[in-house]
Amino acid sequence: MDETRRKNLTNTKTWMRLVYMILFVVAFNVAELVLGVVVLVQFLFQLFTGQSNERLRTLGQGIGAYIYEIIVFLSYHSDDKPFPFGHWPEGVPAATSAASTAVAKPARARRGRKPKAAAPPETAEPTASE
Secondary structure: OOHHHHHHHOOHHHHHHHHHHHHHHHHHHHHHHHHHHHHHHHHHHHHHHOOOOHHHHHHHHHHHHHHHHHHHHHOOOOOOOOOOOOOOOOOOOOOOHHHHOOOOOOOOOOOOOOOOOOOOOOOOOOOOOO
């Protein structure tokens, strides 16, 4: 085994990251479950009161931002550890440098359907008073 590989395999930072990654996979699953409960309760609010609950919307957005931060950490786009080792996310998740430079994907073609032809331009028809 060469020296570089031995150094990589014995790097404590790499092994500690694995521990954090396992912890955040568990946190991701818990957050996903809590988000599911928030979605269900929000639906019931809408069903019985006719409007959504502002606090649940804020909580749902925070959980979504938290899940985003976990994914960014797990996929090595960031070394910043999410909550509880960092701050709880406020508002909409911030774009990372990798995400902000991403190129938009082209629209997908529908299977088995021909693309719609452009509508012919509308022409003004003369009215009876003219």
